[in-house]
Amino acid sequence: MEPNRRQFLTGACALLGAGLGAALLADSADAATGIKRKKNGQVEVTVAQIPGLQNINGVVNLGTVKGVPTAVVRTGASTYTALNLRCPHAGVTVRDTGTQWLCPAHGSQFALDGAFISGPAGRALTPVSARLSRGILTVG
Ligand code: FES
Incomplete structure (x- = not known):
């Protein structure tokens, strides 16, 4: 029928x-194990529980943190950076290609750690406050 x-x-x-x-x-961010959104808007990332952060250049997208699209990138053996994913050119959210960040609007490129590669953006992605303590990265 x-x-x-x-x-x-x-x-x-x-x-x-x-x-x-x-x-x-x-x-x-609340949906993933090892990621906890606090009432004040900060996000706590338990690094050991996030598969994407087990290797250098690993990335985990946190969704928005205090209204800002944010990702964490492992930059070294025990170093991480949190990035505002809004492109500095006109604010479009950049995407992770696996090897870099690419802005879908006009093609700006950034290294995974946020460093500027090519324009028109003209500068690096903006870092978001992040503090590592006892294996927990507090972002925002
Ligand atoms: S908004 Fe990203 S390159 Fe224009």
């Missing part, structure tokens, strides 16, 4: 809702 229009729309809405839910979870 062919689904009628109502059944089709109900199914389509359920699929859309599931997709939106997955997208929200994926963007939520």
